Amino acid sequence: MALLSNLGYPRIGDQRQLKRALESYWSGQSSQAELIEVGQQIRLHNWQEQAAAGIKQVPVGDFAWYDHVLTLSATFGVIPTRHRNADHSITLDTLFAMARGTDSNDQAHDHTCCKGQSAACEMTKWFDTNYHYLVPEFEQKQEFKISYTQILDETKEALAAGFTPKPVLLGPVSYLWLGKAQGEFNKLDLLPNLLPAYQDLLAQFKDLGVDWVQLDEPALVLDLPLEWQAAYQTAYQALEQHRPKILLASYFDSLADNQALALSLPVNGLHLDLVRAPEQLKPVLQNWPAGWVLSAGIINGRNIWKTDLRSAFNKLKPVAEQLGDKLWLAPSCSLLHSPVDLNSEQQLSDEIKPWLAFAKQKLDELQQLKQLINDPQDPVSLELLNHSDKIVQHRATSPLIHREDVKQRVANLTSAASQRYSDFATRIKQQQAHLNLPAYPTTTIGSFPQTADIRQTRSAFKQGKIDNDQYIKAMQAEIRQVVAAQEALDLDVLVHGEPERNDMVEYFGELLDGFAFTQYGWVQSYGSRCVKPPIIYGDVKRSRDLSVSWSAFAQSLTNKPMKGMLTGPITILCWSFNRDDISREACAKQIALAIRDEVVALEEAGIKVIQIDEPALREGLPLKEAAKVPYLDWATEAFRISASGVKDETQIHTHMCYCEFNDILPSIAAMDADVITIETSRSNMELLDAFEAFQYPNDIGPGVYDIHSPNVPEQTWMINLLKSAAEKINPERLWVNPDCGLKTRNWPETNAALKNMVDAAKTLRATC
Numbered sequence: 021m022a023l024l025s026n027l028g029y030p031r032i033g034d035q036r037q038l039k040r041a042l043e044s045y046w047s048g049q050s051s052q053a054e055l056i057e058v059g060q061q062i063r064l065h066n067w068q069e070q071a072a073a074g075i076k077q078v079p080v081g082d083f084a085w086y087d088h089v090l091t092l093s094a095t096f097g098v099i100p101t102r103h104r105n106a107d108h109s110i111t112l113d114t115l116f117a118m119a120r121g122t123d124s125n126d127q128a129h130d131h132t133c134c135k136g137q138s139a140a141c142e143m144t145k146w147f148d149t150n151y152h153y154l155v156p157e158f159e160q161k162q163e164f165k166i167s168y169t170q171i172l173d174e175t176k177e178a179l180a181a182g183f184t185p186k187p188v189l190l191g192p193v194s195y196l197w198l199g200k201a202q203g204e205f206n207k208l209d210l211l212p213n214l215l216p217a218y219q220d221l222l223a224q225f226k227d228l229g230v231d232w233v234q235l236d237e238p239a240l241v242l243d244l245p246l247e248w249q250a251a252y253q254t255a256y257q258a259l260e261q262h263r264p265k266i267l268l269a270s271y272f273d274s275l276a277d278n279q280a281l282a283l284s285l286p287v288n289g290l291h292l293d294l295v296r297a298p299e300q301l302k303p304v305l306q307n308w309p310a311g312w313v314l315s316a317g318i319i320n321g322r323n324i325w326k327t328d329l330r331s332a333f334n335k336l337k338p339v340a341e342q343l344g345d346k347l348w349l350a351p352s353c354s355l356l357h358s359p360v361d362l363n364s365e366q367q368l369s370d371e372i373k374p375w376l377a378f379a380k381q382k383l384d385e386l387q388q389l390k391q392l393i394n395d396p397q398d399p400v401s402l403e404l405l406n407h408s409d410k411i412v413q414h415r416a417t418s419p420l421i422h423r424e425d426v427k428q429r430v431a432n433l434t435s436a437a438s439q440r441y442s443d444f445a446t447r448i449k450q451q452q453a454h455l456n457l458p459a460y461p462t463t464t465i466g467s468f469p470q471t472a473d474i475r476q477t478r479s480a481f482k483q484g485k486i487d488n489d490q491y492i493k494a495m496q497a498e499i500r501q502v503v504a505a506q507e508a509l510d511l512d513v514l515v516h517g518e519p520e521r522n523d524m525v526e527y528f529g530e531l532l533d534g535f536a537f538t539q540y541g542w543v544q545s546y547g548s549r550c551v552k553p554p555i556i557y558g559d560v561k562r563s564r565d566l567s568v569s570w571s572a573f574a575q576s577l578t579n580k581p582m583k584g585m586l587t588g589p590i591t592i593l594c595w596s597f598n599r600d601d602i603s604r605e606a607c608a609k610q611i612a613l614a615i616r617d618e619v620v621a622l623e624e625a626g627i628k629v630i631q632i633d634e635p636a637l638r639e640g641l642p643l644k645e646a647a648k649v650p651y652l653d654w655a656t657e658a659f660r661i662s663a664s665g666v667k668d669e670t671q672i673h674t675h676m677c678y679c680e681f682n683d684i685l686p687s688i689a690a691m692d693a694d695v696i697t698i699e700t701s702r703s704n705m706e707l708l709d710a711f712e713a714f715q716y717p718n719d720i721g722p723g724v725y726d727i728h729s730p731n732v733p734e735q736t737w738m739i740n741l742l743k744s745a746a747e748k749i750n751p752e753r754l755w756v757n758p759d760c761g762l763k764t765r766n767w768p769e770t771n772a773a774l775k776n777m778v779d780a781a782k783t784l785r786a787t788c
């Protein structure tokens with residue numbers, strides 16, 4: 021008899037209750053007691069849902085007030101000095117101070133824990149997901165001691181409510197791997213200090229009567245240095261003591277080279293991601309340690325498609341025969357990465373909705389799979405298989421999904437489609453003649469302040485309170501104002517300000533064929549922030565204008581070049597739920613062709629400069645080294661496909677807002693954008709060292725001021741930045757622009773900052 025297991029359930033609540041409760045607490049509108057109450061309700065509800073679906077041991081520790089890695093840091097007392105309380109206590113407010121910093125005007129927070137202003141801990145992407153965790157900060161003499169008891173308290177809470185808890189926490193090696201050393205030392209040297217804290221915690225679980233704990237070791241799917249592989253042996257041998265049984269959980273990719281290592285550890289079971297890496301099942305089973313539990317991650321925890329039950333059943337039937345009740349059926353990873361409940365959706369089309377499963381539906385799928393495996397001949401099982409087959413069939417042949425013309429176009433792509441007519445050296449001369457720009461040309465990244473007015477107009481239009489004509493007039497009035505402001509500032513390449521865009525992916529998805537949108541399909545990104553990714557369900561096609569009317573209108577208002585503004589294919593792909601019936605590469609190329617058509621249409625409408633934003637290029641990188649180069653190859657090709665339909669004289673810009681370029685510079689160069697604007701101001705132009713060393717050939721706009729801060733930068737400060745940029749990059753190749761879009765800023769700051777920026781450019785021009 022196979023059993024059911026879950027690695028974690030969404031913590032935000034089906035109506036984003038946690039988000040609301042957190043934000044209300046942070047703004048001082050509700051008490052901590054009220055917040056704690058909401059958390060309790062969410063946990064109880066989640067446990068009930070899982071127990072009702074036949075999951076006997078419910079995960080505990082998957083809930084977090086902000087982030088589960090942060091909770092673990094607090095648990096072990098890993099609190100940066102700047103956030104420590106005088107009395108060494110760790111409270112909920114300590115967690116929030118670490119997560120958010122303390123220069124925000126939180127009324128709920130009295131700053132006793134941080135003595136005024138303290139920077140937030142760094143946040144970074146959780147493997148290749150869009151979830152972000154707080155990076156643990158380790159000191160050289162870091163002590164680890166149980167100092168915050170949330171996970172123990174919640175274990176007791178589950179017990180008291182009559183559930184069988186399975187505590188879930190990051191294992192010691194992955195925890196160290198994900199942190200950063202504050203100073204020059206090897207963080208792995210901290211392992212001997214860390215292990216007693218884990219021993220202590222495991223013993224406490226044991227004393228509470230816990231049967232199983234799940235130790236997540238996602239680092240096991242990475243290409244680990246030898247000393248880190250060895251650390252697994254040391255760590256898990258040290259945990260051989262008074263403790264519950266350990267389920268070691270890997271996810272997001274295959275164990276690959278670490279497979280033998282994982283199988284050699286003294287634990288009691290192993291979780292495998294069989295959605296991302298089904299190929300690992302066979303070799304693992306050949307070496308399966310006697311008595312171990314296999315938690316088979318067979319339901320996709322990161323996407324929204326219903327499981328093909330027949331295919332899952334066929335895969336697992338022989339495993340069930342081999343392992344009996346030592347087979348646990350599970351999602352591929354924590355359901356943290358899934359939206360909560362499909363039943364909330366009222367507006368999804370009846371055609372598409374039956375293809376989907378959110379977290380709650382994934383629990384149902386687990387239950388169905390268990391029924392199939394444990395009782396395959398039962399009429400209920402046959403009916404389940406039949407029903408699943410019908411859905412699979414319906415989706416595979418739906419005319420909503422399959423557009424022959426799109427597939428043909430991708431199939432017929434030649435290398436010419438991803439190449440500009442001439443090389444950069446030739447193009448840039450024609451562009452200079454066409455655009456007639458001064459040295460150190462000034463521009464912005466696209467968005468201007470998104471005022472309350474703009475948001476209200478957009479939402480009134482969505483709700484049908486104003487008609488299309490009224491909406492267009494209101495947006496045109498905005499654009500007129502933004503263009504006038506830029507002319508007054510004397511910027512060189514103008515933008516229309518993007519007032520019509522709620523979000524840089526959703527906006528395009530809504531206009532392209534092949535995308536669906538949910539009302540409540542929220543997934544936690546970090547803390548109280550959630551994203552609602554569009555669903556790419558079918559072949560993507562551009563069958564209407566995406567941006568031309570806005571850009572053409574904006575261009576009609578000025579003699580200066582108006583920059584058309586688009587989101588690139590990789591960013592649209594990375595920030596959406598992807599298809600599981602075609603490859604990411606094929607999908608990226610479909611999107612690329614749709615964007616290419618828009619780029620050509622913009623050129624035809626008289627737009628001479630077109631920016632294709634790709635802030636997500638780096639995010640799309642796969643976890644394993646060997647997969648990175650192939651990804652970068654097709655990703656940069658997709659970008660070039662989108663950019664290469666235009667004449668040499670049309671200038672293509674791209675924009676990226678992160679600062680780790682070193683390892684992907686060859687790919688940035690391979691994108692062959694005429695101009696790239698990047699975030700650099702906070703790194704003091706150090707980022708350009710890599711561009712200099714690489715001899716990056718095309719134009720660069722290193723951001724000269726940080727748009728995340730309301731500070732207005734001084735002219736001299738920007739001049740200094742540009743001077744240091746000019747030492748590394750040929751000044752003829754330099755542009756002057758902010759780090760990123762200005763949508764979160766207000767008008768007075770924006771005007772003041774841009775005025776200083778334009779003055780800085782003019783001062784430098786005078787010295788040329």
Ligand code: GLN
Binds near residue numbers: 763
């Ligand atoms: N063009 C977008 C803007 O200015 C770019 C945003 C981004 O890079 N994330 O808002």
Ligand code: ZN
Binds near residue numbers: 635675676759760
């Ligand atoms: Zn940006």
